[in-house]
Amino acid sequence: MPSIVFLLGAASFVVVAVMTVTAPLLPLIARDFAVSVGAAGVVVSAFAVPYGAFQIVFGPLGDRLGKLKLIAVSLAVSTLFVLASGLSGGLESLAVMRFLSGATMAGTVPLAMAWIADEVPYERRQLVIGRYINGLVLGQIAGGCIGGLAAEYLEWRQIFLVFAVLCALASALLWRAALQVGERPPAERRSLGAILAVWAAVLRRPRSRAVIVVGTLEGIFIFGVAAYYGAFLRQTYGLGYALIGLVLSMYGVGGLIYSALIRHVVRRLGERRMILGGALLLGSCYLLLPHAPHWWLTPPLLLFAGFGFYTLHNTLQTLATELDPNARGTALSLWVFMIFVGQGFGVTAVGGLVDARGYTPAFTIAGLGIVGLGLWFHRRLVATAET
DSSP states (O other): OHHHHHHHHHHHHHHHHHHHTTTTTHHHHHHHTTOOHHHHTHHHHHHHHHHHHTHHHHHHHHHHHOHHHHHHHHHHHHHHHHHHHTTOOSHHHHHHHHHHHHHHHTTTHHHHHHHHHHHSOHHHHHHHHHHHHHHHHHHHHHHHHHHHHHHHHSOTTHHHHHHHHHHHHHHHHHHHHHHHHOOSOOOOOOOHHHHHHHHHHHHHSHHHHHHHHHHHHHIIIIIHHHTTHHHHHHHHHOOOHHHHHHHHHHHHHHHHHHHHHHHHHHHHHHHHHHHHHHHHHHHHHHHHGGGOSSGGGHHHHHHHHHHHHHHHHHHHHHHHTTSOGGGHHHHHHHHHHHHHHHHHHHHHHHHHHHHHHOHHHHHHHHHHHHHHHHHHHHHHHHHHHHO
16 A cells, blocks of 8 residues: 555656646747747646546546556556657647647546545545655656756756656556556446536535635636746746756745645644645745745745645645545546636636736735635635534
């Protein structure tokens, strides 16, 4: 069991690194293809939208075919599109390869969480998911750091070759592990009507519906703005790409600190206060970031933002694994789908706002939205617990 969680974390490392590597590269991509930063942001949403949309395909397939094997196959196919991303000669072709990468990698992270939820009782699940997210956090750090270093010292397309190799390796190791340990018997084949019935049942329950709504708004307010961290640092402070990557990595360091302290955080705060505290911390950092007078104030702000984000998001992930225990992959896929629908909308909306008004309004709106979201969901959890 611990070795499988480690391999799932390693696979998630690759996926999140591929997902986030374009953020520090946006100014360079915009320069190379002679477009604005907002227009270059399409390579972020081109990954995010299919990654979310194809959850509704991979979730039910994972329940039916076996989650570990499907993760391995998804990574194997993704290898081709990640490699092709580095060979793209224009913004349109890069966006297409990012789209295909997002579509195939959709069968990875949520299915990994669903597999953990299948194997781990709820009372221990947040701690195990907390260990699993080390891979996610390190992938986020790698995406920022490697993207920044590649932009500074390498031809930026070369980084996709490295990620393609890692993707293939992770696929092979997970396939071997899946054959060795086996999985619980797959669920019965579900018709489209049965899948829709699972989603409808989730949306009818007030608590589950609130988890879905929060996930969607999280995609807009958090992930939508996060795509422009690197461009914000470049335009506001004139930082080099390597330094931008290092600064962005502090967000992930905040996640690592959360992961190291998770047992104490869960014991002292509990789910509801983790939701509220994480949202307040993250939202406050968003409000402060555009007003930092010196660049060296941004790393600690991003570190606290990362801690707040993972405090909030890991709690939401744990709640989402219980949307439907009998069809976990199917139900969880709906939650992830809505997150990335939100992200796709958020990246586009924030890009337009940044091009028209600059970064301060974007960070301010997002910060206020995150704080309001935390306050609302905290009240919803209290209300549903009392009914």
